[in-house]
Amino acid sequence: MPSAVPGLARPKGRRLLPFSPWHLVLVPATIILIFPFFWMIVTSLETPSEALRFPPDLTPHVLRFGNYPAALRAAPFGRFFWNSAVVAVTTVVSNLALCSAAGYAFARFRFLGRGLLFVLIMTTLMVPFQVTMIPQFIITKWIGVNLLAGAGIGHIGSLIVPNAATAFGVFFLRQFFRTLPIEYEEAARVDGASRLTVLLRIVLPLSAPALATLAALTFLDSWNNFLWPLIAINSTSASTLQLGLATFQGAHATEWTLLMAGNVMSLAPMLLVFLLAQRYFVRSVAATGLTGT
């Protein structure tokens, strides 16, 4: 059949398949990428004897949800989830507040010691967490004993306070604020607005994309953090989801059906949030690549 636009007609013979050949690559790749998710769900719906059959069945015969209540009886996943959510949300809120205040001052104000303080803060970005974790442990312990019992070792406050502001957040927002036109801010100052009002009413509303990016990255970091909770938390009741899941694995090492039910419950909320806000997360992660290059 002749094409309506001759120039755009596909050369004959290129179309051996009724679909693009790229599907032949992408379908197997996608199956491999999804398979771990698929397999943990399958295992979580089986009885232990079904899971240990060899060769395994690729699909369960009956859907049995009994492993989920069993996992909930074995470990307080609801509690873990609540702790992770409190820590992540509080960390995000305090980072948005503290880093935007600091980032704004570094971007716009001239004050004595600004350069030195900024360099000091940037230095901490280069140092890996493993270098600072031992003193951080000692300092957090000291704070819990001497200053604020709710922020010491063993409390979920110890997961929030050390991360309440980050050097990355300050740097990221400072860079963004500097791209904004300063005229609005100057006009508002002339009209008698205070510096705080200018930040809250003019700068922050213009910075919604940057704030959303920082929020998404901070949330992911906090939610998935493992090493610091492992060091700072020593009780089940204060465990985060990641720490609780690791402890759960230690206690039920070969009960695969139970473990996979626990795993599905642990990653489902984050996966759901991610899928709903996929566009935001993807844009945020891509933004780290752009600031990094």
Place this chain on the structure above:
Amino acid sequence: MAVTAARASRRSESVAGWAFVSPAAVIILLFGAVPIVWSLVMSFQRNNLLSPHTPFVGLRNYRQLIHDPAVVSATEHTVIYTALFVPGTMIVGLFLAVAMNRELKFIWLYRTAAYATMAISTISEALVFIWLFDPSYGIVNYFFSAVGLPQQQFLNDPSQALGVIVVMTIWGWTGFAVVIYLAALQGVPKELTEAAAIDGAGRWATFRRVTLPLLSPASLFLAVWLTINALQLFDEVYLSTQGGPLGATTVLVYYVYVQAFQNFNFGYASAIAYLLFIVILVATAIQFRVGRRFTYYRS
């Protein structure tokens, strides 16, 4: 009058500056900057649970770590892991991003499947891969037997365990690499690749000579970022092997953790942590230096 007003405004700017900066600065300096100095000091001390005294011992911790076979092998494992994981992730990410950078039916489904790996935590990832690679009942061994390959011990085999960790972490980072490369690919102007095609370049030549150089900033970023993360590998090792079997997966951070929070040798652990810091600095510096030669910036 004007002079005092200007001075007053400068002073108020200074006060405002410090007021805005202080809350964040206190947190970052207390938990970020002070510990850098503190752990450096500790690395020159004997600091352990055995005694409350923490005398300075000069370079003894550093001398000890050079002769500690566990540190030497942990450094080797860290370097081997990084050398496998970083190129592996970049190749998988680049390949998938190129395949996904086109209008296709179900492309959103393919992309979502790749992105979804970003939402899974290291702990969840390790937990499911331990099950997939279980020597007795894992499905990977079943696939092996289905195609006639011998059964493997995987995480129980000292010669394979690190390789399994490489596989699971590549899977976990695929989404990240795909996002970075897709964003970069979308910045490649169509005119350039079309011009190359008109000039008679084949698809591979166009990719190799036009697209790949334009992706080099993204590649450099990924190489640096993935390397920094690879050198800090911990979570997967903690969950899947605890450094075993026979120490085959003991990487530097895992050894720091053991020395610091299981043996409470804070001084010695700090020295190893500083060794890790130096390894990261050197690796990053080399990548930027070498990378600059191969990186092409358009502007």
